[in-house]
Amino acid sequence: xxxxxxxxxxxxxxxxxxxxxxxxxxxxxxxxxxxxxxxxxxxxxxxxxxxxxxxxxxxxxxxxxxxxxxxxxxxxxxxxxxxxxxxxxxxxxxxxxxxxxxxxxxxxxxxxxxxxxxxxxxxxxxxxxxxxxxxxxxxxxxxxxxxxxxxxxxxxxxxxxxxxxxxxxxxxxxxxxxxxxxxxxxxxxxxxxxxxxxxxxxxxxxxxxxxxxxxxxxxxxxxxxxxxxxxxxxxxxxxxxxxxxxxxxxxxxxxxxxxxxxxxxxxxxxxxxxxxxxxxxxxxxxxxxxxxxxxxxxxxxxxxxxxxxxxxxxxxxxxxxxxxxxxxxxxxxxxxxxxxxxxxxxxxxxxxxxxxxxxxxxxxxxxxxxxxxxxxxxx
Amino acid sequence: xxxxxxxxxxxxxxxxxxxxxxxxxxxxxxxxxxxxxxxxxxxxxxxxxxxxxxxxxxxxxxxxxxxxxxxxxxxxxxxxxxxxxxxxxxxxxxxxxxxxxxxxxxxxxxxxxxxxxxxxxxxxxxxxxxxxxxxxxxxxxxxxxxxxxxxxxxxxxxxxxxxxxxxxxxxxxxxxxxxxxxxxxxxxxxxxxxxxxxxxxxxxxxxxxxxxxxxxxxxxxxxxxxxxxxxxxxxxxxxxxxxxxxxxxxxxxxxxxxxxxxxxxxxxxxxxxxxxxxxxxxxxxxxxxxxxxxxxxxxxxxxxxxxxxxxxxxxxxxxxxxxxxxxxxxxxxxxxxxxxxxxxxxxxxxxxxxxxxxxxxxxxxxxxxxxxxxxxxxx
Numbered sequence: 001x002x003x004x005x006x007x008x009x010x011x012x013x014x015x016x017x018x019x020x021x022x023x024x025x026x027x028x029x030x031x032x033x034x035x036x037x038x039x040x041x042x043x044x045x046x047x048x049x050x051x052x053x054x055x056x057x058x059x060x061x062x063x064x065x066x067x068x069x070x071x072x073x074x075x076x077x078x079x080x081x082x083x084x085x086x087x088x089x090x091x092x093x094x095x096x097x098x099x100x101x102x103x104x105x106x107x108x109x110x111x112x113x114x115x116x117x118x119x120x121x122x123x124x125x126x127x128x129x130x131x132x133x134x135x136x137x138x139x140x141x142x143x144x145x146x147x148x149x150x151x152x153x154x155x156x157x158x159x160x161x162x163x164x165x166x167x168x169x170x171x172x173x174x175x176x177x178x179x180x181x182x183x184x185x186x187x188x189x190x191x192x193x194x195x196x197x198x199x200x201x202x203x204x205x206x207x208x209x210x211x212x213x214x215x216x217x218x219x220x221x222x223x224x225x226x227x228x229x230x231x232x233x234x235x236x237x238x239x240x241x242x243x244x245x246x247x248x249x250x251x252x253x254x255x256x257x258x259x260x261x262x263x264x265x266x267x268x269x270x271x272x273x274x275x276x277x278x279x280x281x282x283x284x285x286x287x288x289x290x291x292x293x294x295x296x297x298x299x300x301x302x303x304x305x306x307x308x309x310x311x312x313x314x315x316x317x318x319x320x321x322x323x324x325x326x327x328x329x330x331x332x333x334x335x336x337x338x339x340x341x342x343x344x345x346x347x348x349x350x351x352x353x354x355x356x357x358x359x360x361x362x363x364x365x366x367x368x369x370x371x372x373x374x375x376x377x378x379x
Numbered sequence: 380x381x382x383x384x385x386x387x388x389x390x391x392x393x394x395x396x397x398x399x400x401x402x403x404x405x406x407x408x409x410x411x412x413x414x415x416x417x418x419x420x421x422x423x424x425x426x427x428x429x430x431x432x433x434x435x436x437x438x439x440x441x442x443x444x445x446x447x448x449x450x451x452x453x454x455x456x457x458x459x460x461x462x463x464x465x466x467x468x469x470x471x472x473x474x475x476x477x478x479x480x481x482x483x484x485x486x487x488x489x490x491x492x493x494x495x496x497x498x499x500x501x502x503x504x505x506x507x508x509x510x511x512x513x514x515x516x517x518x519x520x521x522x523x524x525x526x527x528x529x530x531x532x533x534x535x536x537x538x539x540x541x542x543x544x545x546x547x548x549x550x551x552x553x554x555x556x557x558x559x560x561x562x563x564x565x566x567x568x569x570x571x572x573x574x575x576x577x578x579x580x581x582x583x584x585x586x587x588x589x590x591x592x593x594x595x596x597x598x599x600x601x602x603x604x605x606x607x608x609x610x611x612x613x614x615x616x617x618x619x620x621x622x623x624x625x626x627x628x629x630x631x632x633x634x635x636x637x638x639x640x641x642x643x644x645x646x647x648x649x650x651x652x653x654x655x656x657x658x659x660x661x662x663x664x665x666x667x668x669x670x671x672x673x674x675x676x677x678x679x680x681x682x683x684x685x686x687x688x689x690x691x692x693x694x695x696x697x698x699x700x701x702x703x704x705x706x707x708x709x710x711x712x713x714x715x716x717x718x719x720x721x722x723x724x725x726x727x728x729x730x731x732x733x734x735x736x737x738x739x740x741x742x743x744x745x746x747x748x749x750x751x752x753x754x755x756x757x758x
């Protein structure tokens with residue numbers, strides 16, 4: 001399967017991130033209360049008069065509300081621009097697309113780098129623990145604010161898929177369909193382990209300073225960069241790495257004894273160095289913890305967990321080379337849906353791109369998502 | 380396949396590590412010269428009068444010369460004790476087993492923590508880069524010193540397998556057989572990537588201090604611990620982690636916001652914390668770099684690379700759940716041997732233990748290694 005830019009479809013053009021503040025405090029799963037709560041979001045396309053064409057798109061760990069179109073002056077579009085636009089899978093000629101950021105993050109929504117109104121300083125570790133359900137509860141307020149009683153669909157890959165699952169189970173009456181890509185209803189110990197090492201890398205950095213680094217002019221860039229490097233390995237596959245890098249030696253300007261010899265090492269370092277410019281280390285801790293603690297079954301059987309969502313239609317997709325969120329986890333979701341007699345469609349796509357495939361394998365994804373949305377919107 | 384301790388076989392009993400110093404300088408692949416060069420080694424069983432029953436066992440990244448038996452006062456035996464002893468696969472009633480440590484390490488052989496005779500201080504990063512071939516060249520001196528002209532076999536898993544391959548190709552006239560387990564003739568970019576992140580973790584630790592930490596009372600324990608945690612994830616499998624930990628919550632005495640919630644995180648932290656007590660961070664850098672740079676084909680075709688070893692018999696083993704050294708890499712060795720018309724036996728063992736299986740799947744390994752050694756020793 002090849003990476004595809006659909007020539008017949010167009011970009012949305014210039015877009016802007018918007019901000020919504022809940023008008024009441026958000027009671028978190030932990031019992032703690034968060035106030036104020038702001039969510040960054042973007043919308044594409046137009047809400048129809050019956051308000052029945054809204055789709056909520058949900059992003060992955062390091063994503064943001066900017067899913068499609070271009071911000072003024074930017075060269076690169078949003079993270080899922082190939083999927084969202086006129087004539088694309090999430091067709092903005094037909095659907096009103098909302099992409100919401102998450103609480104706990106650092107992309108315009110309330111998170112550990114936000115100002116704590118009680119101290120007038122950034123929260124740091126005084127920010128309460130947040131869960132995937134808390135993220136979804138905050139988004140519920142945004143969707144209400146937009147006047148939408150029932151979403152046509154919720155959709156996302158990886159952590160976005162977890163939010164979509166949580167939406168379907170927490171608000172089954174407000175969601176017609178859920179598109180869950182390369183995701184799971186509960187992290188395996190291997191997934192937890194990779195996140196744990198990422199967190200330890202951040203917390204091992206002396207510049208983390210127990211999360212109090214916002215006023216110091218120093219932040220745990222080495223630790224966060226390491227966490228991202230680890231992450232990147234898990235987002236690719238053995239095959240995609242071999243195809244992209246092989247054992248090619250890196251062009252090195254200033255070689256020290258242990259500077260990366262191979263292109264793959266230089267690439268990871270570059271990715272890590274760039275990530276620290278755009279992401280907050282504490283947000284990385286909070287969000288990965290939310291991922292690890294997510295357990296839709298809540299100790300019950302997966303079949304039971306999905307029963308409440310029996311009127312929601314599911315499209316579940318996985319990628320063969322994705323070893324971080326292996327296909328068996330998607331099949332487990334399908335099995336749980338089947339046990340609850342839920343309308344579920346499953347597709348495992350051939351791809352060598354590993355977990356990143358959900359951002360890259362546009363051709364296969366587009367046709368499946370497009371057909372599925374046409375079906376659920378015509379019923 | 381179950382973990383097996385062969386009840387009918389016995390332990391070797393108390394053993395001691397010995398030390399051998401080459402009587403001349405070692406010329407390294409880089410052209411640099413190393414002197415003095417000491418190798419730590421152990422031997423088990425007795426050399427026969429024709430000196431035809433010697434087997435050289437080679438260890439993995441963090442291993443040492445202590446492969447079998449007990450050191451005085453120790454509760455745990457050497458790292459491959461289940462495989463080496465009277466009646467075991469490497470049967471000390473029949474064979475004279477030598478286990479040699481590697482240069483670059485920190486287990487009694489010359490490495491970056493050794494004293495540099497030119498400064499009377501530990502080498503640190505003044506220690507020259509060493510390769511798998513350099514390690515094997517040093518071992519060649521040890522084998523000569525023991526009066527052995529031709530080894531019955533060289534054997535090892537992971538990095539030990541690379542040394543076995545290098546022995547077969549560098550000294551084909553001095554090796555009758557090579558046993559190569561869970562290994563490769565050249566790291567893939569994914570394998571390089573994991574090592575790269577481990578090295579970056581060490582070098583990101585301010586206490587690493589460009590490798591000059593031996594006299595400071597501080598060493599890069601956080602970085603080395605992180606490197607080991609990453610390593611440990613790759614040594615296990617998704618299945619073995621699920622079987623061992625599931626999503627069980629850790630018993631926590633003093634919970635802080637981001638201390639590990641799950642057993643798997645606590646286990647990794649424990650493994651990392653223990654590792655720093657027994658391993659030198661600079662050795663970790665030097666040895667992982669040697670692993671990454673190892674390329675037996677040296678740019679030629681794999682078939683050509685093995686041609687010189689056409690009289691060596693090979694036993695190649697891989698484990699189905701090993702995703703760090705996947706079975707396809709072992710099959711690539713087999714293919715290269717076949718192209719050179721080499722006598723090669725391949726076996727892929729069922730195991731859920733991942734890469735660690737070469738240390739654990741004793742039953743399957745024992746029977747294959749035992750049969751193979753009987754065959755090559757009777758010819």
